[in-house]
Amino acid sequence: xxxxxxxxxxxxxxxxxxxxxxxxxxxxxxxxxxxxxxxxxxxxxxxxxxxxxxxxxxxxxxxxxxxxxxxxxxxxxxxxxxxxxxxxxxxxxxxxxxxxxxxxxxxxxxxxxxxxxxxxxxxxxxxxxxxxxxxxxxxxxxxxxxxxxxxxxxxxxxxxxxxxxxxxxxxxxxxxxxxxxxxxxxxxxxxxxxxxxxxxxxxxxxxxxxxxxxxxxxxxxxxxxxxxxxxxxxxxxxxxxxxxxxxxxxxxxxxxxxxxxxxxxxxxxxxxxxxxxxxxxxxxxxxxxxxxxxxxxxxxxxxxxxxxxxxxxxxxxxxxxxxxxxxxxxxxx
Amino acid sequence: xxxxxxxxxxxxxxxxxxxxxxxxxxxxxxxxxxxxxxxxxxxxxxxxxxxxxxxxxxxxxxxxxxxxxxxxxxxxxxxxxxxxxxxxxxxxxxxxxxxxxxxxxxxxxxxxxxxxxxxxxxxxxxxxxxxxxxxxxxxxxxxxxxxxxxxxxxxxxxxxxxxxxxxxxxxxxxxxxxxxxxxxxxxxxxxxxxxxxxxxxxxxxxxxxxxxxxxxxxxxxxxxxxxxxxxxxxxxxxxxxxxxxxxxxxxxxxxxxxxxxxxxxxxxxxxxxxxxxxxxxxxxxxxxxxxxxxxxxxxxxxxxxxxxxxxxxxxxxxxxxxxxxxxxxxxxx
DNA sequence: CGATGCAATGTTAGCGCTAACATTTTGTGA
DNA sequence: TCACAAAATGTTAGCGCTAACATTGCATCG
Numbered sequence: 001x002x003x004x005x006x007x008x009x010x011x012x013x014x015x016x017x018x019x020x021x022x023x024x025x026x027x028x029x030x031x032x033x034x035x036x037x038x039x040x041x042x043x044x045x046x047x048x049x050x051x052x053x054x055x056x057x058x059x060x061x062x063x064x065x066x067x068x069x070x071x072x073x074x075x076x077x078x079x080x081x082x083x084x085x086x087x088x089x090x091x092x093x094x095x096x097x098x099x100x101x102x103x104x105x106x107x108x109x110x111x112x113x114x115x116x117x118x119x120x121x122x123x124x125x126x127x128x129x130x131x132x133x134x135x136x137x138x139x140x141x142x143x144x145x146x147x148x149x150x151x152x153x154x155x156x157x158x159x160x161x162x163x164x165x166x167x168x169x170x171x172x173x174x175x176x177x178x179x180x181x182x183x184x185x186x187x188x189x190x191x192x193x194x195x196x197x198x199x200x201x202x203x204x205x206x207x208x209x210x211x212x213x214x215x216x217x218x219x220x221x222x223x224x225x226x227x228x229x230x231x232x233x234x235x236x237x238x239x240x241x242x243x244x245x246x247x248x249x250x251x252x253x254x255x256x257x258x259x260x261x262x263x264x265x266x267x268x269x270x271x272x273x274x275x276x277x278x279x280x281x282x283x284x285x286x287x288x289x290x291x292x293x294x295x296x297x298x299x300x301x302x303x304x305x306x307x308x309x310x311x312x313x314x315x316x317x318x319x320x321x322x323x324x325x326x327x328x329x330x331x332x333x
Numbered sequence: 334x335x336x337x338x339x340x341x342x343x344x345x346x347x348x349x350x351x352x353x354x355x356x357x358x359x360x361x362x363x364x365x366x367x368x369x370x371x372x373x374x375x376x377x378x379x380x381x382x383x384x385x386x387x388x389x390x391x392x393x394x395x396x397x398x399x400x401x402x403x404x405x406x407x408x409x410x411x412x413x414x415x416x417x418x419x420x421x422x423x424x425x426x427x428x429x430x431x432x433x434x435x436x437x438x439x440x441x442x443x444x445x446x447x448x449x450x451x452x453x454x455x456x457x458x459x460x461x462x463x464x465x466x467x468x469x470x471x472x473x474x475x476x477x478x479x480x481x482x483x484x485x486x487x488x489x490x491x492x493x494x495x496x497x498x499x500x501x502x503x504x505x506x507x508x509x510x511x512x513x514x515x516x517x518x519x520x521x522x523x524x525x526x527x528x529x530x531x532x533x534x535x536x537x538x539x540x541x542x543x544x545x546x547x548x549x550x551x552x553x554x555x556x557x558x559x560x561x562x563x564x565x566x567x568x569x570x571x572x573x574x575x576x577x578x579x580x581x582x583x584x585x586x587x588x589x590x591x592x593x594x595x596x597x598x599x600x601x602x603x604x605x606x607x608x609x610x611x612x613x614x615x616x617x618x619x620x621x622x623x624x625x626x627x628x629x630x631x632x633x634x635x636x637x638x639x640x641x642x643x644x645x646x647x648x649x650x651x652x653x654x655x656x657x658x659x660x661x662x663x664x665x666x
Numbered sequence: 667c668g669a670t671g672c673a674a675t676g677t678t679a680g681c682g683c684t685a686a687c688a689t690t691t692t693g694t695g696a
Numbered sequence: 697t698c699a700c701a702a703a704a705t706g707t708t709a710g711c712g713c714t715a716a717c718a719t720t721g722c723a724t725c726g
Contacts, residue, residue, distance in 0.1 A: 001712065011676050016714060024674055046446045047383035048712035051681050056380065058423075058445075065409055067610070072400055079426050080398065088445045090391075091424045093412050112391075112421045113379045220614040248611060255614040277400070278581060281553040281588040283616045334682065344706050349684060357704055381682035384711050 001044075007036035019044060050113065058088040059304060060109030062102070063120040065093035068218065069247075069276055070191075070293055071120045074142055077297020078118055085305065090114060094121060097188065102129035110135065116304045118142065122158075122190045130154060138307035140300050144194045148314075155307060156314035157300045161191050164289040164319040165198025168243050168271045171287070171321055173206050176329045177241040177269060181211040181233070183226040183253060185218055185245035195245050195273060211239060215249050223252025231260040234268045240330040241269035247276045250286055254326070258283075265328035275322055284325040291319045334377075340369035352377060383446070391421040392637060393442035395435070396453040398426035401551065402580075402609055403524075403626055404453045407475055410630020411451055418638065423447060427454060430521065435462035443468065449637045451475065455491075455523045463487060471640035473633050477527045481647075488640060489647035490633045494524050497622040497652040498531025501576050501604045504620070504654055506539050509662045510574040510602060514544040514566070516559040516586060518551055518578035528578050528606060544572060548582050556585025564593040567601045573663040574602035580609045580621055587615060587659070598661035608655055617658040624652045 005012040010029060017025050018033040025033075036042075050056045059082055063071050079089045090112050092105045102121070106129070109117055115137060119130065122143040130139065131152055139154040144161045148154075172180050182199045185192025196212070203210055213229055215222035223244055230253070233239040244250035250272030257264055264270050264284055272279060275290035299315045338345040343362060350358050351366040358366075369375075383389045392415055396404050412422045423445050425438045435454070439462065442450055448470060452463065455476040463472065464485055472487040477494045481487075505513050515532045518525025529545070536543055546562055548555035556577055563586070566572040577583035583605030590597055597603050597617055605612060608623035632648045 012712090013677080013714080014675060017675085020714080024672095026674065029674080043444060045384070045712050046444065047380045047389065048681090049714075050380035051378070051384050051683085052712080052714040054681070065413065067402060067405055067409070069400060072405055076398055076400070076426055079424060080428065083425065083441060088423055088441075089425070090421055091412060092416065092422075093409050095413065108416060108421075111376060111379065220611045224614055251611045251614050255616060255618075258616050278553045278584045278611070281557055281584050283588060283591050285588075345682090346684080346707080347705060350705085353684080357702095359704065362704080378682050381711090382684075384713085385682080385684040387711070 001042070003040055004033065004036045004042050007040065008032040056088075056113040056115055057086060058090055058112065058114050059301075060112065060114035060117045061089060061091045061120060062105050062109060062117060062126075063091065063093050064097065064123065064126075065095055069274055070291060071122070071142075073293035074120050074297045074300070077294045078120070078301050079297075081298050081301040085301070087115075094126065097121075097123045097126055099125050099129035099132075102126040103133055106130070106133050106135065110137070116140070116307065118300050118304055119154075120300075124188050124190060124193075127190075138304055140304045140307070142296060142300050144190045146194070155303045155312055157296060157303055157317075158190075158314065159291045159293075159296060159317045159319050161194035161319075162198035162201070164273060164291070164321075165195040165243070166202045167319070167321045168273065168287075168289050169199045169202035171323065172241045172243065172269060172271060172327065173202065173208070175241075175269065175327060178206065178208045179211065179237075179239050179330075180208060180241045180243055181213060181230055181239045183223060183230075183242060183244040183249050184212055184214050185249070186216055186222075187214070189218075192245055199243055215245065218246055218248055220248045220252040220255070223249030224256050225252070227253035227256025228260075231256065231262065234262055235260075239268065241271070241327070243271050245273055247272035247274045247279050247286060247288055250279075250288070250326075251282060254282060254284075254286070264326050267331065269327040269330070271327055279322075280324060282326075287324045287327040288322050289319045290322050292317055334375070336373055337366065337369045337375050340373065341365040389421075389446040389448055390419060391423055391445065391447050392634075393445065393447035393450045394422060394424045394453060395438050395442060395450060395459075396424065396426050397430065397456065397459075398428060402607055403624060404455070404475075406626035407453050407630045407633070410627045411453070411634050412630075414631050414634040418634070420448075427459065430454075430456045430459055432458050432462035432465075435459040436466055439463070439466050439468065443470070449473070449640065451633050451637055452487075453633075457521050457523060457526075460523075471637055473637045473640070475629060475633050477523045479527070488636045488645055490629060490636055490650075491523075491647065492624045492626075492629060492650045492652050494527035494652075495531035495534070497606060497624070497654075498528040498576070499535045500652070500654045501606065501620075501622050502532045502535035504656065505574045505576065505602060505604060505660065506535065506541070508574075508602065508660060511539065511541045512544065512570075512572050512663075513541065513574045513576055514546060514563055514572045516556060516563075516575060516577040516582050517545055517547050518582070519549055519555075520547070522551075525578055532576055548578065551579055551581055553581045553585040553588070556582030557589050558585070560586035560589025561593075564589065564595065567595055568593075572601065574604070574660070576604050578606055580605035580607045580612050580619060583612075583619055583621070583659075584615060587617075587619070591616075597659050600664065602660040602663070604660055612655075613657060615659075620657045620660040621655050622652045623655050625650055 272288040605621040
């Protein structure tokens with residue numbers, strides 16, 4: 001900076017003023033300074049700036065360390081939005097989904113000096129770690145948490161999973177199904193819980209039977225195993241439709257039914273959740289619930305930056321049902 | 334820090350020494366200091382530290398802004414490895430895949446003060462932007478680039494795409510196929526080019542015909558369109574197997590063949606590339622080439638941190654063929 | 667034409683830490 | 697017991713920037 005000042009024939013403070021768009025700088029002076037900056041290829045030292053202003057212009061994202069479609073899309077959207085606002089983004093992924101890993105990760109971010117944190121980790125234990133962390137910086141949580149403690153200072157942004165599950169179940173009910181099994185997501189995940197509740201609510205409203213097959217993970221493998229367990233029930237006419245907690249699970253279910261020579265949707269309907277890129281190209285193409293992850297990412301960043309506003313109401317985004325070929329009216333038996 | 338020093342009854346410099354594991358500190362003093370740190374909940378200010386040491390302990394990752402399986406897995410692996418080494422990671426995603434976006438993104442990272450950059454963006458234009466950027470910090474590129482200029486100071490780490498394509502093609506040839514069409518990836522991507530070359534090399538060696546159907550994107554939609562264009566050739570016996578440039582494309586191809594009542598693998602074999610989580614559960618389960626992205630991430634970080642070593646030989650990681658149910662010997666016609 | 671006021675620029679201090687050197691304490695051997 | 701070295705601790709300066717105040721330049725008006 002001193003070099004730039006010398007070259008432009010001004011004081012370092014004037015250079016600083018130019019850099020910070022201070023109004024009281026003559027146009028001619030400004031040009032000289034900018035010229036010198038260009039000629040010298042000068043870049044401001046961010047550490048010094050952060051030290052002097054006590055602003056790091058950095059936000060932290062804590063996410064889960066797996067290749068899940070939803071969190072990943074959300075993280076990308078947050079990053080893009082943050083960059084547009086002149087913020088830097090530091091990402092930390094969790095090794096394991098427990099409170100210890102989570103507080104380690106949070107520490108890592110706080111050590112880094114972030115001004116705020118977005119947690120894209122819809123796993124219960126992880127979010128609970130936050131309640132104990134006692135952070136003094138703004139926090140936005142992207143998770144459909146319903147039992148938020150009053151004392152929790154975090155802001156919440158999420159897609160209404162329960163509503164999505166109600167849409168999916170409602171679609172099957174309106175087709176005439178009543179024996180709708182739910183392949184539920186793994187325990188500990190908000191999304192799994194909410195989807196299960198939405199399905200169950202709708203089923204109880206319709207006075208339909210509750211048939212739940214829990215999956216051990218979100219992976220297709222678990223869906224496949226759940227599907228195999230459902231084959232006999234389908235054959236026996238005890239299940240005419242399956243609502244899988246996400247599209248990976250649905251893919252596994254489709255596969256299991258195919259292996260058992262059960263035709264979808266003739267013998268049994270299948271519906272998923274997420275709308276992956278490939279869901280339209282599965283055999284048959286998958287009816288599912290689409291989540292607008294980009295919107296979630298944007299909303300999360302907005303919430304973080306405008307966090308001063310006292311409005312702590314969760315920002316809820318509504319998913320949409322995408323009807324394709326894996327659902328049809330039940331066989332008239 | 335001054336508070337800690339006062340509480341422990343030492344000078345701030347002694348606190349600094351404790352924090353930096355300096356050897357010349359008496360055990361008792363160290364304990365007092367650590368105690369004071371704990372009691373006060375003191376955290377070092379990273380900006381000040383960075384300013385004093387001129388080390389930011391931050392590395393930048395530049396990646397593409399889409400939900401692709403490979404880059405995402407690689408980024409996660411790099412982040413985990415970096416954190417284990419005490420580094421912070423700043424991620425920037427590209428809005429568009431052109432040189433301008435790329436240099437903007439690089440500037441963003443350099444402004445942030447990163448000590449090194451890993452580019453996980455196997456797109457030609459993006460990498461070319463790097464050659465002009467004239468960065469003075471270490472750079473590792475994760476991309477199967479073959480025409481690296483001598484002057485290019487970057488280190489390269491990648492999975493041998495060409496070899497993977499040769500494995501895939503070789504597998505089909507050894508099953509007895511000769512009319513193997515390639516649904517090639519979009520132009521501008523190193524991976525697409527390399528896979529195309531690997532396939533072509535192997536086909537020329539076998540004196541087999543070159544039938545290529547270019548896809549416009551990496552998405553299943555493009556694979557579907559390519560598959561539809563191949564249906565007639567398959568029916569006419571002009572194509573007995575398809576090597577799709579990735580598993581999304583392969584999914585689309587499978588779907589197109591299914592719609593046309595072509596059975597896989599009886600009527601036509603299909604092979605993909607990447608080994609997605611769901612590839613084993615497609616109908617039929619997909620033979621594909623698995624890429625060890627975790628290894629790539631680790632190798633990239635190692636290369637970045639040990640970059641001082643003069644050895645600029647690219648680190649090449651070999652993929653493995655995963656044989657499943659979508660490939661079989663051709664119909665004896 | 668000089669007083670006045672504001673715009674433009676300069677000067678000084680300090681953000682919180684570490685490096686380098688200065689000083690004090692401790693331990694050792696003759 | 698004292699000199700001496702080595703270990704332990706303290707003191708000072710400065711990393712590169714911005715905030716706050718000080719000064720200068722310049723236009724305006726009676």
